[in-house]
Amino acid sequence: MVNLLIRLVISAIAIIIAAFLLSGVSVEDYWAALIVAAFLAILNSTVRPILIILTIPVTIFTLGLFLLVINALMVMIAAYFIDSFIVVNFWWAIAFSLILSILNG
Numbered sequence: 001m002v003n004l005l006i007r008l009v010i011s012a013i014a015i016i017i018a019a020f021l022l023s024g025v026s027v028e029d030y031w032a033a034l035i036v037a038a039f040l041a042i043l044n045s046t047v048r049p050i051l052i053i054l055t056i057p058v059t060i061f062t063l064g065l066f067l068l069v070i071n072a073l074m075v076m077i078a079a080y081f082i083d084s085f086i087v088v089n090f091w092w093a094i095a096f097s098l099i100l101s102i103l104n105g
Contacts, residue, residue, distance in 0.1 A: 011037035014103035021099060024092030032084035039082060043074045071097035 012033040019027040027033045051070050052059070059066045072093035079087040087093045 008034065008037050008041065011041070011100075011104060014100055017103055018096050018099040022092060022095055024088035025096045026086045028084035032082070036078055036082055036085045039078050040074060043077060047077070048074055068094055068097065071101070075100075 012030060015027060015033040015036050016030065019025045019033075027036065048070060051073070052067070055066055055070065072090055075087055075093040075097050076090065079085050079093070087096060
């Protein structure tokens with residue numbers, strides 16, 4: 001349980017940094033970033049595996065680059081449901097997911 005909370009806090013900090021670096025992404029405050037981190041964790045554990053299974057042929061054909069599209073879709077879904085998290089368009093979502101992956105790694 002403590003490990004999960006630590007990972008959520010680290011993800012929230014990474015979300016704030018990524019939003020600071022990109023002009024097309026904005027997060028209101030730290031609590032909104034924490035909500036985004038929790039929502040992305042839920043999406044990545046439920047919806048993302050289903051999308052990966054459904055898009056295996058496309059992912060193999062693009063040598064795994066289609067996973068970037070799936071990550072961007074997860075970010076766009078989070079931005080749709082959370083009012084205090086704004087992503088301007090799909091390309092900003094790809095950039096955000098790349099920076100978030102680098103910072104969380």
